[in-house]
Amino acid sequence: MAICKVGPFGHPSGKIGNTVFYMLKGQAVCRSNGKLGKVSLKQKANRQEMSVTMELLKPLKDFINVSFKLESEGTVKNPHNLATSYNKKQALTGEYPNIKVDYNKVVLSRGTLEMATDLSVSKGRDGLNLTWDPGISDNGGSDDILLVAVSHPAKKRASTFLNAGKREDGRCFIPLDKDWMMGQQMEVYLCFKSANEELISDSFYVGNLNGVPDSQEERTEKAKYQAVKTRFDQVAVDYEKKRMDYAEGVIGTKAFRCLEKEYQVLRDKLEHLPGKPF
Known part of the structure; x- marks a missing residue:
């Protein structure tokens, strides 16, 4: 329910239907208060922008x-x-x-x-x-x-x-x-x-x-990179050893070809994977 303090034709204060009326620094303001529909990507982005901005400014209120x-x-x-x-x-x-x-x-x-x-x-x-x-x-x-x-x-x-x-x-x-x-x-x-x-x-x-801590996304990328790097290091040691054996004609098996393929895939993956330390 809204209240008209200056007669039936004055500015109301309160809620009428889906509209809310109030005074802001001497100015009459009204806004809708309807139900939200499906949230678009732009709306989600706008909400996150507002959330990040508020998180920044709230502690700085006194300043x-x-x-x-x-x-x-005057505004x-x-x-x-x-x-x-x-x-x-x-x-x-x-x-x-x-x-x-x-x-x-x-x-x-x-x-x-x-x-x-x-x-x-x-x-x-x-x-x-x-x-x-x-x-x-x-x-x-x-x-x-x-x-x-x-x-x-x-x-x-x-x-x-x-x-x-x-x-x-x-x-x-x-x-x-x-x-x-x-x-x-x-x-x-x-x-x-x-x-x-x-x-x-x-x-x-x-x-x-003191620098800037990594975001959750950056921590995830670094963890993924490190897991691949650890596996690559293990494969590389085995591959280099057996490659020398292969060069001497000692081995030429399917197992070696699979090892070589894994080595090449991991090597190429590390070249393009985010999370690489600088």
Whole structure:
């Protein structure tokens, strides 16, 4: 049942049939709420894209609420809407059902404030060391505030620092007090916000630490490759030994021909099989 708070011709609030009415940031909104039919491949891909995007952004909520606050003001969108839109379009790679995040393309803020140059990150004993050139050439200020986000994908968590230092410092230390934080995949981002909170910079991907773990598909491919490689190594030893015997005219049996065929098949298979170590 829907309720019309401003008379019979006002905007309803609630459900009428398969349509839901509600207010969003002062704007009247309605959406359908019908039954889903057969899900197409594009719909499945879209759902996975949304799921992967949400998994990326959920731990970064506190950072996003600050970094996209300026852009969301005066619109019907909130910071999370903006972050979702940017990253669903720009920060994903692969095809369904293997869609994943391209961390180099993740967007955590958009703005016109000058970004620092010569940024770098390295691991310290109990955290991360960030450095940058504190110089200013455009519209930045020496007292600009540094915001840092460290994503921990393996744990579906993030460490956020909304006042990590000032631009003029040229360096800062990011404490990470959990052992698992320092030993697993980390993706590091930062941006600058003006001291009067009226400007913010684009986010910058500082880099990855500890590498990226294999996906389930990659682990399966590597296991399959290793199984074939193990069998090939066994066959190769037997084949080379008997091939020498064959060259001396000692053997020329059907068993040897079968062994030779298996050797050739396994060798060719290894040439094209995914999962080969680099």
